[in-house]
Amino acid sequence: MTRYETLADAVGGTPLIRLTRLAASVRPRVYVKVESSNPAGSVKDRAALWMLRAARANGSLPPGGTVVETTSGNTGIGLAAFAAHLGYRSVIFTSSAVSAEKRALLSAYGAEVRLVDSFVPKSHPDSLRSVAERFVTQTPGAWLADQYDNPANPEAHRATTGPEIWQDTEGRVTHLVATVGTGGTISGTGGYLKEVSGGRVTVVGADPLTSSYSGGDGSQKYVEGAGHFVHPEAVDDIWPQSLDTAVIDRYVAVDDRSAIDAIRRLAVTEGILAGGSSGVALAAALDVARDLAEDDVVVAILPDSGRAYLSTYFNDQWLVANGFRDDESAEVTLRSLIPADRRPLLVSRDELAGRALAALAGAGDTDPVLVVYRRDRELPPHPSEVVGWTTAKALREAADDLTVAQVSLPAPPRVGIGASAASALEAAHEADPLWTAVLVLEDGRAAGILARDELEARAAASGPPARAAIDGFVEIVL
Numbered sequence: 469m470t471r472y473e474t475l476a477d478a479v480g481g482t483p484l485i486r487l488t489r490l491a492a493s494v495r496p497r498v499y500v501k502v503e504s505s506n507p508a509g510s511v512k513d514r515a516a517l518w519m520l521r522a523a524r525a526n527g528s529l530p531p532g533g534t535v536v537e538t539t540s541g542n543t544g545i546g547l548a549a550f551a552a553h554l555g556y557r558s559v560i561f562t563s564s565a566v567s568a569e570k571r572a573l574l575s576a577y578g579a580e581v582r583l584v585d586s587f588v589p590k591s592h593p594d595s596l597r598s599v600a601e602r603f604v605t606q607t608p609g610a611w612l613a614d615q616y617d618n619p620a621n622p623e624a625h626r627a628t629t630g631p632e633i634w635q636d637t638e639g640r641v642t643h644l645v646a647t648v649g650t651g652g653t654i655s656g657t658g659g660y661l662k663e664v665s666g667g668r669v670t671v672v673g674a675d676p677l678t679s680s681y682s683g684g685d686g687s688q689k690y691v692e693g694a695g696h697f698v699h700p701e702a703v704d705d706i707w708p709q710s711l712d713t714a715v716i717d718r719y720v721a722v723d724d725r726s727a728i729d730a731i732r733r734l735a736v737t738e739g740i741l742a743g744g745s746s747g748v749a750l751a752a753a754l755d756v757a758r759d760l761a762e763d764d765v766v767v768a769i770l771p772d773s774g775r776a777y778l779s780t781y782f783n784d785q786w787l788v789a790n791g792f793r794d795d796e797s798a799e800v801t802l803r804s805l806i807p808a809d810r811r812p813l814l815v816s817r818d819e820l821a822g823r824a825l826a827a828l829a830g831a832g833d834t835d836p837v838l839v840v841y842r843r844d845r846e847l848p849p850h851p852s853e854v855v856g857w858t859t860a861k862a863l864r865e866a867a868d869d870l871t872v873a874q875v876s877l878p879a880p881p882r883v884g885i886g887a888s889a890a891s892a893l894e895a896a897h898e899a900d901p902l903w904t905a906v907l908v909l910e911d912g913r914a915a916g917i918l919a920r921d922e923l924e925a926r927a928a929a930s931g932p933p934a935r936a937a938i939d940g941f942v943e944i945v946l
């Protein structure tokens with residue numbers, strides 16, 4: 469079908485494309501379902517439309533009402549687009565940490581974007597969720613889409629994504645690989661495929677390494693949309709009702725670097741531009757395919773396009789700044805200042821300063837120590853969890869009743885481990901003229917902390933940045 473009488477009819481029917489180069493070394497056929505072909509650009513168009521239709525049908529969204537959601541991401545964009553199409557006002561609550569492009573997209577569809585910036589658990593009165601709920605109670609005709617607990621979300625995939633994959637593979641699909649955010653995609657699609665195949669289709673959850681769905685420590689990650697984050701102060705880890713865990717046969721955990729590598733390879737070997745969560749799905753699909761036979765058929769769902777990530781995963785400067793790659797023009801990088809075998813020293817911000825010292829046995833008096841929400845996470849901290857820095861000496865000298873947070877210095881500017889000392893200095897000055905230390909990131913997580921005097925001494929010792937070879941003449945590096 470190529471002609472549609474309404475925009476809503478154009479949702480779904482996305483292409484299933486075989487990977488001819490990237491999957492050349494594995495035995496089964498590997499296909500990707502490219503969800504960026506939906507009208508507002510992602511897999512979430514399906515859920516957005518289904519939730520809107522259900523709310524209209526059951527009267528919770530009256531004519532002339534207001535569509536409300538708490539996401540910056542693709543669901544907000546889909547809801548804003550279909551609210552416009554169906555003649556509703558839309559109000560999206562989001563945080564300013566979300567990229568300017570995404571906020572601009574919401575506004576372009578006519579949504580009112582309200583910024584809520586507090587970093588608190590969902591149940592807190594200042595959380596995005598609580599603020600949106602208050603708005604709904606106070607606004608006649610307002611309806612909160614609530615993708616996490618809305619049954620119309622998985623239903624959209626049971627009705628569309630699942631049948632499309634079954635038809636397009638002529639019933640030959642053996643493995644579905646999908647990420648799990650709200651769980652709508654994998655529960656609906658996987659549930660349908662299991663039913664129609666009599667249980668023959670294996671459903672694999674492709675999950676960020678940190679996600680608590682697959683047993684990760686729940687800490688923050690770079691890939692958006694996929695996985696489950698647990699706020700460091702959350703009491704309970706509550707999973708969405710849109711997720712039916714019984715549908716998932718097993719998980720494959722994928723770290724941020726592997727996901728980013730996967731989409732960069734997809735773009736340059738297959739010509740398909742996809743986002744970070746697609747990288748999680750793709751890396752997991754290739755991993756699964758390695759153990760399968762020629763008559764197996766693997767389908768991985770790619771939720772959105774890489775266009776929204778040109779300033780991040782597809783940007784070399786961003787990759788260097790976050791420790792995902794080395795600056796090729798740097799002769800010496802910060803790596804030489806950070807011992808490879810030592811994890812950063814950590815203390816929890818709410819502990820009493822004197823008690824926190826116990827965690828620093830063996831540390832030098834002036835060794836920099838990171839102050840984090842919780843020091844019991846398995847992986848080195850994500851920068852959003854770093855609230856400051858201190859030293860054992862400062863903790864020892866603090867009054868008995870002060871917490872670590874009360875005696876620590878502010879969170880340091882972030883630099884990548886593959887940057888040169890000179891460029892790290894420049895980045896630190898730009899981020900905060902009064903900086904006292906830098907947080908060094910490797911693969912996006914804290915690899916260590918360098919005090920200002922140490923970094924300045926190193927930058928002075930390594931001289932001006934190296935100049936590159938030009939037209940065959942090699943410049944002498946002073």
Ligand SMILES: Cc1ncc(COP(=O)(O)O)c(C=O)c1O
Pocket residue numbers: 510512541542543647648649650651652653654692693694743745746771772
């Ligand atoms: C980019 C991206 N990937 C993956 C997902 C996960 O999909 P689901 O919520 O259906 O589990 C989302 C959901 O918002 C998303 O925006």
